[in-house]
Amino acid sequence: MRDSTFQVFGLGQCSIDYLGIVERYPPADAKCEFTEMIIQGGGPVATAMVALSRWGVKCTFTGVVGSDSFGDEIIESLIEEGVDTSGLHVREDCSSQFAFIAVEPWSGRRTIFWQRPSGAVPHPDEIDYNQIRNTDVLYTDGLFIDATMEACREARKSGTKVVVDAGTLREGMLELAGLCDFFIASRTFAKAFTGEGNEIEACRKIADLGPEVVGITLGEEGYVAIVGGEITKRPAYEVEAVDTTGCGDTFHAGFTFGLINGWDKLKCLDFGAWAASRVSLKLGGRTGIPDVKEYNELKIES
Numbered sequence: 001m002r003d004s005t006f007q008v009f010g011l012g013q014c015s016i017d018y019l020g021i022v023e024r025y026p027p028a029d030a031k032c033e034f035t036e037m038i039i040q041g042g043g044p045v046a047t048a049m050v051a052l053s054r055w056g057v058k059c060t061f062t063g064v065v066g067s068d069s070f071g072d073e074i075i076e077s078l079i080e081e082g083v084d085t086s087g088l089h090v091r092e093d094c095s096s097q098f099a100f101i102a103v104e105p106w107s108g109r110r111t112i113f114w115q116r117p118s119g120a121v122p123h124p125d126e127i128d129y130n131q132i133r134n135t136d137v138l139y140t141d142g143l144f145i146d147a148t149m150e151a152c153r154e155a156r157k158s159g160t161k162v163v164v165d166a167g168t169l170r171e172g173m174l175e176l177a178g179l180c181d182f183f184i185a186s187r188t189f190a191k192a193f194t195g196e197g198n199e200i201e202a203c204r205k206i207a208d209l210g211p212e213v214v215g216i217t218l219g220e221e222g223y224v225a226i227v228g229g230e231i232t233k234r235p236a237y238e239v240e241a242v243d244t245t246g247c248g249d250t251f252h253a254g255f256t257f258g259l260i261n262g263w264d265k266l267k268c269l270d271f272g273a274w275a276a277s278r279v280s281l282k283l284g285g286r287t288g289i290p291d292v293k294e295y296n297e298l299k300i301e302s
Contacts, residue, residue, distance in 0.1 A: 004134035006084065007260055008052055010061040011127070011151055012045030012141035012165070014078070014088070015097040015114070016070045019245065019284050022102050025111055034102065040284050041077030042099060044141045044165050044249045050081045051253035051275070051289045057260055060131060062087035064119050064144075066094035087128055091119025101245055103283060108220065108241035124150040133158035137256055141165045145172035152179035161259060164211075165252045169193055174209060182259070183211040184225075184252055184272075190216045199224050200231055213265050215255075217248055223273060227265045234270070237277035246285020251276040257292070271295055 020034030041050070049059040061083050065071035067090055074096055078085050099114035121144040129151070132138050138155040140148050142164060149172065155162050156179060166173055166185035169192040177183050183206055185193075190202035199216045207214045207226045215225035222236040254275035258268030274295055282288035 004131075006058045006060040006131060006135050008049070008057055008059045008137045008139050008256065009128075009132050009135045009151075009160075010045045010049040010059055010063075010083075010139045011122075011148060012063060012139075012143050013043035013097060014041065014046035014061070014063045014065065014074050015043040015099050016040075016073045016077075017042035017099045017101055017245070017285065019101040019103055019110075019243070021105055021283065023106075024104055025102060025109075032102075036283060038284050038287070039073075040286050041074055042246070042285050043074075043097065044167060044252075045139060046074070046078060046083075047246050047249040047285050048139060048165070048253035048256070049083045050078070050286055051250050052257060052260075053082045054289055055253075055257050055292050057257060058084075060084035060087055060135075062089075062122060062127060064089045064091060064117050064122055066090070066096040066117055066119050067092045068095050070096035070098050087131070089119075089122055089126060091117070094119035101243075103243045103245070105242045105283075108244055108280065110243055110245050112245075122147045127151050129154045132160055135160055136260055137161045137163055139163045139165070139252070139256055141167060142170060142173050142176050145170065145176070148172075148176065149179065152176065163252065163256050163259070165249070167248065177206055177209040177211055180211055182213045182215075182255065183209075184213075184215040184217065184255060186248060187216060187218050200233075203231065213269075215269060217251055217276075219244065219247075223251075223269065225269055227269070232266065232269075234273065237274050239277045239280055241280035243283045244280050245283075247276040247279050249285060250279045250289060274298070
């Protein structure tokens with residue numbers, strides 16, 4: 001670890017999430033009662049920073065919110081978790097990212113309705129590159145592509161490792177793959193990239209772009225990855241999932257936690273998969289973030 005204030009610099013989405021349980025997703029023009037509503041912070045990178053912070057990693061987060069009540073809640077949710085928000089940009093007279101998530105606990109499915117923030121995305125001039133140069137990991141979802149590209153270039157120059165959470169195939173994401181060390185994508189990303197459902201082939205094509213490790217998360221089917229040039233495929237940890245919100249975010253956070261602690265890459269992936277499975281046991285992307293001690297005890301027992 002470098003002699004710096006933060007170990008991980010997060011750059012990407014943050015949200016406020018309203019989640020409720022429905023018996024089943026309704027057809028059009030129907031009324032549907034929901035229960036057990038909870039409100040909590042969300043967003044891929046922000047949630048990953050929360051998980052890492054709970055595991056003792058010092059994190060700073062850069063993103064954008066509006067000057068609305070949702071923005072206040074997003075900031076408060078991060079500060080309460082010990083995540084530094086000095087790089088979070090508040091856009092006056094703009095709205096923050098918001099999501100309503102309908103959860104079907106018996107199927108493990110959820111449907112997300114969301115709106116993106118209306119404020120301007122962070123400009124490359126608004127990024128603290130000195131912090132990036134002095135952290136161990138730059139962690140991003142590639143949402144703010146211009147700022148992200150510049151951040152990755154600075155990270156590579158200084159030896160800061162770059163982890164990309166590739167949930168969606170957006171403009172610039174393939175170029176970003178060539179600027180990162182670890183690229184972990186969703187099944188949705190892989191299918192959009194290759195035009196087919198062959199995740200192993202998607203791994204190979206992404207690996208050809210340059211990342212040291214490429215992974216694709218497959219939900220209840222586990223994940224596939226290329227590590228050291230070798231394909232590995234692992235099933236998911238078996239659980240009775242209640243809500244899959246935040247599972248991918250926590251998978252990426254778990255992988256990053258392993259990097260920070262110098263674990264081998266297969267163990268990093270395994271911890272990510274285990275942590276994601278624990279999150280699915282509770283409603284909301286942050287409620288079920290597990291204690292690392294549980295994982296260590298599991299491995300000792302096995």
